[in-house]
Structures are given as structure tokens and as C-alpha cells.
Amino acid sequence: MYSRNYPSRLLQDAVDELSSLPGVGRKSALRFALHLLKQPVDNVERFGQSIIRLSKETKFCKNCSMISDNDICDICRDAKRDTTIICVVENVRDVISIENTMQYNGLYHVLGGIISPMDGVGPTDLTIDQLLKRAENEEIKEVLIVLSTTMEGETTSFYLYKLLSKFNIKISTIARGIGFGDELEYTDEITLGRSIQNRQPFVPIK
Amino acid sequence: MYSRNYPSRLLQDAVDELSSLPGVGRKSALRFALHLLKQPVDNVERFGQSIIRLSKETKFCKNCSMISDNDICDICRDAKRDTTIICVVENVRDVISIENTMQYNGLYHVLGGIISPMDGVGPTDLTIDQLLKRAENEEIKEVLIVLSTTMEGETTSFYLYKLLSKFNIKISTIARGIGFGDELEYTDEITLGRSIQNRQPFVPIK
Numbered sequence: 001m002y003s004r005n006y007p008s009r010l011l012q013d014a015v016d017e018l019s020s021l022p023g024v025g026r027k028s029a030l031r032f033a034l035h036l037l038k039q040p041v042d043n044v045e046r047f048g049q050s051i052i053r054l055s056k057e058t059k060f061c062k063n064c065s066m067i068s069d070n071d072i073c074d075i076c077r078d079a080k081r082d083t084t085i086i087c088v089v090e091n092v093r094d095v096i097s098i099e100n101t102m103q104y105n106g107l108y109h110v111l112g113g114i115i116s117p118m119d120g121v122g123p124t125d126l127t128i129d130q131l132l133k134r135a136e137n138e139e140i141k142e143v144l145i146v147l148s149t150t151m152e153g154e155t156t157s158f159y160l161y162k163l164l165s166k167f168n169i170k171i172s173t174i175a176r177g178i179g180f181g182d183e184l185e186y187t188d189e190i191t192l193g194r195s196i197q198n199r200q201p202f203v204p205i206k
Numbered sequence: 207m208y209s210r211n212y213p214s215r216l217l218q219d220a221v222d223e224l225s226s227l228p229g230v231g232r233k234s235a236l237r238f239a240l241h242l243l244k245q246p247v248d249n250v251e252r253f254g255q256s257i258i259r260l261s262k263e264t265k266f267c268k269n270c271s272m273i274s275d276n277d278i279c280d281i282c283r284d285a286k287r288d289t290t291i292i293c294v295v296e297n298v299r300d301v302i303s304i305e306n307t308m309q310y311n312g313l314y315h316v317l318g319g320i321i322s323p324m325d326g327v328g329p330t331d332l333t334i335d336q337l338l339k340r341a342e343n344e345e346i347k348e349v350l351i352v353l354s355t356t357m358e359g360e361t362t363s364f365y366l367y368k369l370l371s372k373f374n375i376k377i378s379t380i381a382r383g384i385g386f387g388d389e390l391e392y393t394d395e396i397t398l399g400r401s402i403q404n405r406q407p408f409v410p411i412k
Contacts, residue, residue: 007301008275014260017253021238032227034298036257037264037273044261047223048254051242054220055250058243067243069214092240095213 011037063134065110065127067092075108082106084141086134088160090114090153094146106144109134114147114156123159131160135167142170149176217243269340271316271333273298281314288312290347292340294366296320296359300352312350315340320353320362329365337366341373348376355382 006012011033019029036044060066061073064086068074075081075095085106089095095108111126135143143164147153157173164171177195178187212218217239225235242250266272267279270292274280281287281301291312295301301314317332341349349370353359363379370377383401384393 007272007279007281007298007305008264010256010260010264010275011273013256017256020253022241023234023237028229030299030302031229033257033260035228036261039261041261045258047226048258048261050216050219050223051239051257052251052254054216054239055242055245055247055254058214058216066213067217069216073213075213092213092243093236096236099213 064108065112065130066095066108080105083139085144086131086140086142087144087146088131089146090148098146106142111147111156114150114152115159116152126156128160128163132163135164135169140167140169142172144172144174146174270314271318271336272301272314286311289345291350292337292346292348293350293352294337295352296354304352312348317353317362320356320358321365322358332362334366334369338369341370341375346373346375348378350378350380352380 006015011030014033014036015026015029017029018024018032019026021029024032036047039047057069059068059071061068061076062071063076064073066073066075070077082105086109087098087104087106088109088111089098090111090113092110095110098104098108109127109131111128111131113121113126115121115123115126131143134140143160145157145160147157161171175198176191177198178184178191184192212221217236220239220242221232221235223235224230224238225232227235230238242253245253263275265274265277267274267282268277269282270279272279272281276283288311292315293304293310293312294315294317295304296317296319298316301316304310304314315333315337317334317337319327319332321327321329321332337349340346349366351363351366353363367377381404382397383404384390384397390398
């Protein structure tokens with residue numbers, strides 16, 4: 001017999017699994033399952049296998065901890081990259097976001113989280129030791145720290161800043177300010193205040 | 207090398223597949239993929255296999271065309287069901303919706319669509335012949351037609367009504383009217399007008 005009024009155990013199992021995805025409820029999961037049921041079996045086989053392979057075969061770059069198909073990721077192996085700068089980010093998604101801007105051509109270092117005592121995440125849970133080993137390399141001239149501006153993010157940034165200060169390298173972070181297209185009246189006061197403090201020379205568009 | 211700035215081919219493939227789900231864009235697909243990457247491999251294997259099995263092993267009930275784990279579905283095999291009434295619906299989801307009301311204890315018949323010349327769906331593409339064969343059975347006393355109130359739904363309902371009229375059975379449809387909790391001022395005029403035409407004796411709550 002079936003439970004929760006699903007007509008088959010197979011559908012029930014698929015809905016259970018699909019509803020484990022973030023932000024997906026049982027209604028969406030059912031919609032996904034019925035959509036997949038309408039597709040050719042070969043396509044669904046490929047769908048399922050791509051997910052299983054992702055989980056089984058994905059590696060983490062031994063250098064920067066980015067996810068990768070190989071022991072060393074494509075970015076670390078790319079000869080066209082600027083190997084004198086490392087951008088430190090919290091996770092894989094941040095790397096993808098920065099890559100999509102096409103404004104950065106250096107290397108990355110994925111921390112795997114930020115220091116958060118409330119969540120039981122301490123410095124040793126992150127890839128900080130590996131970062132320090134990389135910073136020892138004479139080739140490195142700059143570390144660009146790009147973490148979120150939450151309490152935990154700021155704490156982690158400061159912690160990294162202190163550790164990296166002993167090396168003879170530039171330590172930088174990204175500019176904070178009013179986003180392009182944002183209106184002043186809807187901007188929070190801290191951002192507006194900081195962007196006035198950090199005001200920059202006006203460069204007319206030619 | 208990777209394309210579209212995904213750090214690995216495995217991630218790219220998984221995002222491509224996940225973004226084929228209805229209503230899922232590439233950003234959500236990436237979120238799903240990164241979520242799955244954080245899960246234990248065994249769980250993801252079970253996730254993928256449940257979807258592949260759904261596609262490979264799901265059958266359609268030989269009686270009512272409902273999806274099923276067996277040749278005859280659980281509802282058709284259930285001895286506690288009222289086998290004198292058949293509810294005709296467009297698809298599997300409609301069966302699940304009606305089952306969830308717990309107000310219906312009869313059998314179903316899944317048409318597999320509605321007649322829609324614009325989409326190239328004619329009567330022979332649906333399970334209408336099977337429905338007529340079932341209606342021939344002397345045991346059947348009533349056919350409850352529950353299709354959407356779109357032009358195509360109404361056309362299909364009328365088409366079925368004409369075909370079923372030659373049998374000595376009751377043909378019914380569900381009540382249309384103002385939903386429970388709906389406010390009059392937001393109800394469309396056709397629904398309001400019909401619900402006045404089809405007014406019913408007032409039954410005080412005791």
C-alpha cells in the first residue's frame with residue numbers, strides 16, 4: 001500500500017528525495033517527478049547519473065580547495081592566470097560569482113566556511129593552514145580577502161589579516177559602496193556613510 | 207577546459223541536467239548541485255537511483271492508466287473502493303489532489319490529456335476507448351467528469367458526455383462556485399453568476 005496518497009512507492013521515493021533539495025517542497029518535488037516521468041528513460045538515466053557522478057567523482061583542488069575534476073583545478077593549472085595574487089573566498093559559489101565578472105585573473109583560495117563559534121566552526125575547520133603555506137611562496141605579492149560583511153565574515157577577515165601580516169605581501173579587500181543603479185534613499189546608512197568616508201576621485205566618462 | 211565559468215565538467219553536467227526541471231533556472235540548479243555535493247555519497251547515490259528507478263520501473267495501470275508499481279494500480283485493486291463510480295481526470299496530479307481531499311472512494315480514469323486541436327491532441331491520443339470499455343461493465347453506475355474549465359476542458363467534457371450518454375449510467379461533474387474563504391468582490395463575474403444560477407438550499411450549521 002502507499003502512504004501520503006502517492007499512487008506508487010517509486011513516486012513516493014522520488015518525491016522524498018527531490019524534496020530534500022534546498023527550497024523545494026513536496027508540491028514542487030511532485031512536479032519535478034511527474035516531469036521526469038514524461039521524459040525518455042535514457043534522458044532520466046543521464047540526469048540521475050550526472051548527479052551520482054558529481055558526488056562520486058568531484059575532487060577538491062589540492063592547492064586552493066576549489067571543486068575540480070582533477071587533483072589540481074583548471075584555474076590553478078591555467079598558465080594565463082596571474083599567479084602573484086590569491087583571492088580568499090568562503091565557498092565555491094563565490095569563485096563562480098567572481099569568475100562571472102571577468103574582472104579577476106588571479107588564483108583563489110576557498111576557505112570552506114568562515115569562523116563561527118556559534119556554529120562550532122573554528123580556524124582549524126577551514127583551509128587557513130594551506131593558505132598560509134601558499135602565502136609563504138615568494139611569488140605571491142597580494143592576498144585579496146573577499147568575505148561577507150557579517151559579524152563572522154569581518155572576524156574571519158581580521159583573523160586572516162593578522163596571520164598574513166607577517167608576510168611581506170599586500171593584503172586587500174573589495175570596495176564596499178553604493179551599487180551601480182542603486183538609489184540613495186533606499187541605501188542603508190552604514191553603507192552610505194562608509195561610501196562617503198571612502199570617497200574617490202571623480203573620473204568623467206569620455 | 208570548462209565553459210560558462212563552471213569550475214568542473216562534472217558540475218557543469220549536473221547543473222545542465224538540474225536546470226531542465228520545470229521552473230528551475232541555472233542559479234537554482236547550481237544551488238541544488240552544491241547542496242548535493244555536501245551530502246554523503248551514499249545519499250546522493252540513493253537520490254539519483256530513485257529518479258532512475260522512477261523512470262525505468264513505473265508502469266501505467268492497465269485499467270485506469272494511473273501510474274503504478276504494478277500492472278494494476280493500488281486503487282483499482284483496493285477491495286474497499288466503490289467500484290460503481292469512475293472519476294475521469296486529465297492526469298496523475300489530479301488523482302493525487304482528489305485523493306488528498308479524502309472525499310472520494312471510487313475508481314479513477316486518467317485520460318492522459320484533454321482534446322486540444324491546437325496542440326495536436328485528438329480523441330485517439332487519449333484513453334477514451336478504454337473508458338468506454340469500462341463504462342460497458344454493468345457494475346458501473348456513475349461517471350464523474352472532472353476536467354478543467356478551459357475551452358479544451360469543456361470541449362472534452364462534452365465529447366465524453368455524448369459518448370457516455372448511450373450507456374445507462376449517471377454522468378456528473380463537480381460543483382463549481384465560490385471557494386470556501388473567497389471574498390465576493392475578488393470573484394470573477396462568470397463564477398459568481400453561475401454560483402447564483404446553481405444556488406442550493408441553505409443548511410444551517412448545528
